[in-house]
Amino acid sequence: MARDANKGRFEPGSGHRCAGPGKARLWVHALDGDHNAVVARVGAAVEAVVVHAERAKCGETNMAKETKGGCLCGSVSYVVSGKLRSIVACHCNQCRKTSGHYAAATQVEIGYIQIVQKSLTWFRSSNKAERGFCATCGSNLFWREINSPFISIFAGTIDGPTGLKMEQQLYVESAGDYYEVPGIPVVAQSTLSR
Numbered sequence: 001m002a003r004d005a006n007k008g009r010f011e012p013g014s015g016h017r018c019a020g021p022g023k024a025r026l027w028v029h030a031l032d033g034d035h036n037a038v039v040a041r042v043g044a045a046v047e048a049v050v051v052h053a054e055r056a057k058c059g060e061t062n063m064a065k066e067t068k069g070g071c072l073c074g075s076v077s078y079v080v081s082g083k084l085r086s087i088v089a090c091h092c093n094q095c096r097k098t099s100g101h102y103a104a105a106t107q108v109e110i111g112y113i114q115i116v117q118k119s120l121t122w123f124r125s126s127n128k129a130e131r132g133f134c135a136t137c138g139s140n141l142f143w144r145e146i147n148s149p150f151i152s153i154f155a156g157t158i159d160g161p162t163g164l165k166m167e168q169q170l171y172v173e174s175a176g177d178y179y180e181v182p183g184i185p186v187v188a189q190s191t192l193s194r
Contacts, residue, residue, distance in 0.1 A: 066079055066080065066081055067079070067080040067084060067158060067159075067162070068080075068158075068159045068160075069141075069153065069157040069158040069159050070139075070141075070157060070159070071133075071134035071136075071137050071139035071141060071157065072134070072137040072138075072139045073134060073136050073137035073139075075117070075118040075119040075120075075134050075135075075136045075137065076115070076116070076117045076118070076119060076120045076132075076134045076139070076141060077115075077116045077117075078113055078114060078115045078116065078141075078153070079113070079114045079116075080108050080112055080113050080114075080153070081112050081113075081114070082108045082109055082111070082112025082113070083108070083112075084106040084107070084108055084153070084162075084164060085106050085107040085108070085192075086106070086164055086165055086166070086167040086168070087104050087105065087106055087155050087162075087164050087165060087166040087167065088104070088105060088106075088107075088166070088167070088168045088169065088170060088192060089102050089103065089104050089166055089168070089169040089170070089181075089182060089184070090102060090103045090104075090105065090169070090170045090171060091169065091170065091171045091172050091173075091174050091175040091176075091181065092170065092171040092174050093174050094125050094126070094131075095143075095171075096174070096176060098125075098131060098133075098140045099140055099154070101176075101179075102175065102176075102179075103140075103143075103154060104154065104155040104156065104166055105143060105152040105153060105154050105155055106152070106153050106155055106158075106162070106164055107150050107151065107152045107153065107192075108150065108151060108153065109149055109150055109151075110144075110148075110149055110150065110151050111149075113151060113153070118136075119134050119135040119136040120132055120133075120134065120135070120141070121133055121134070121135040128145055128146055129143060129144065129145050129146065130143075130144060130146065131143050132144075139157065140154055140157075141153065141154055141157050142154070166182060166184060167184055167185070168184060168185050168186075168187045168192065169181065169182060169184055169185070169186055169187070170186070170187065170188070170189050170192075171189075172186050
């Protein structure tokens with residue numbers, strides 16, 4: 001796809017758009033009721049449109065098996081083509097309120113996730129982060145720090161076996177009194193390896 005300078009929009013069928021090394025490559029599919037592509041704002045710095053499910057052919061070096069997932073009603077789905085981080089549990093108050101328990105999430109570089117969405121909504125839950133959920137069914141799907149090159153994906157939204165293990169946890173001091181925290185290492189969020 002190429003940006004049409006005269007019309008200020010992307011024209012389908014005119015090739016693939018691919019960022020260079022170290023640049024974010026987030027392809028967002030957003031279809032209106034007539035199945036026309038519309039621009040979806042993603043974070044403070046990334047806008048992308050993909051028409052007819054075209055994928056970038058960027059010679060990726062961080063390729064892994066495709067991982068698919070989505071929300072309960074199917075309005076939001078995603079495909080990850082990069083390596084996922086091990087699962088991290090978070091017991092913070094925000095994760096407990098948005099998930100109904102504690103959250104368990106993996107993470108990937110933004111450039112390796114393709115989001116197909118009809119009803120994805122982002123909620124700015126703090127001055128440094130936002131959460132993505134389906135506006136139709138309420139499924140909690142994503143968490144990301146503002147301007148970060150990474151996006152966290154809630155593990156329960158992944159389709160089928162993940163091949164991942166929960167290896168670390170955060171904010172156990174905020175854990176609910178009705179459950180035992182898992183017997184895995186407690187780490188500070190700032191020390192998580194990406």
